[in-house]
Amino acid sequence: MKAVLCKQYGPPETLVLEDVQPLQPGPGQILISVRATGVNFPDTLIIENRYQLKPDLPFSPGAEVAGVVQAVGEGVRAFRPGERVIAVPGYGGYAEQTLAREEDTFPLPDGIDFADAAAFLIAYGTTHYALQERAALRPGETLLVLGAAGGTGLSAVEMGKLLGARVIAAASSDEKLALCREHGADELINYSREDLRQRLKELTGGRGVDIVYDPVGGSFSEAALRSMAWNGRFLVIGFTAGEIPKVALNLTLLKGCSIVGVWWGGFLRSEPERAAALTRELVEWFRQGKVRPYISKRYPLEQAAQALAEVAARKATGKIVLLPDSARER
Incomplete structure (x- = not known):
């Protein structure tokens, strides 16, 4: 599968797109086939080692995704393969697949576009x-x-x-x-x-x-x-x-x-039950059309560095979303 990788800390132009081995879910994890990824300001920090979350190199940035459950790890009870989801894995979203914890994953109602969902949570x-x-x-x-x-x-x-x-x-x-x-x-x-x-x-x-x-x-x-x-x-x-x-x-x-x-x-991890309740309320407002993100641009995965540079320079309005090739072909 294709993934945008941070192999050395630096600005967006140091990111590279490579073919990597498919992922496998571990205990409590969900393997998500990514349909869209939101581009967020913390992504600009994590690739420069200036964020509180510090994954080992190499890694893919990308803190929020929307997609379809591909497989689940041992102990996962709330999700099954084929279900639509939104998730906040923290990193790993600039890729065709990503892994998220069960508690960081939420159901995505039918009728909500994947790109809108990836710009939302x-x-x-x-x-x-x-x-x-x-x-x-x-x-x-x-x-x-x-x-x-x-x-x-x-x-x-x-x-x-x-x-x-x-x-x-x-x-x-x-x-x-x-x-x-x-x-x-x-x-x-x-x-x-x-x-x-x-x-x-x-x-x-x-x-x-x-x-x-x-x-x-x-x-x-x-x-x-x-x-x-x-x-x-x-x-x-x-x-x-x-x-x-x-x-x-x-x-x-x-x-x-x-x-x-x-x-x-931090709220998600410290108060997971309350956070889940608020997220359900929020997704329902989204489903009802009471809130809806504004997406200014949609980029293919290979232009992730350009998208991230716009966010880093504060040139973006609303949200920018990345669409993997595999998602755009659907």
């Missing part, structure tokens, strides 16, 4: 967990989304509206903000030419925002923290800007606000 799972579990968002609250045109950001815009929030989308261009508006944003801020704090003050009448959803980090994090309302919740999602901000903790005292870490992968 990490972004919307993270946002679902962030807004409902970590922020306890209440209808009528104001939600600020930084980096709002990215895959995770758009999921926060969409789900924030679904949960009853007033959503302020912040992004770096008018084109990106137009996409945010299409996905339900109430207010828009172009922080490449507008002062973020001043605009937030104007949009909230000086009150501030109840929740900040920050997958970006960098220079805008402190400005957003300074713009929080009393009892606000600042959600730390990630650092696509490449800079982990250092903020003055006295701001949390003055604002009476909380800084809340959001790691969905």
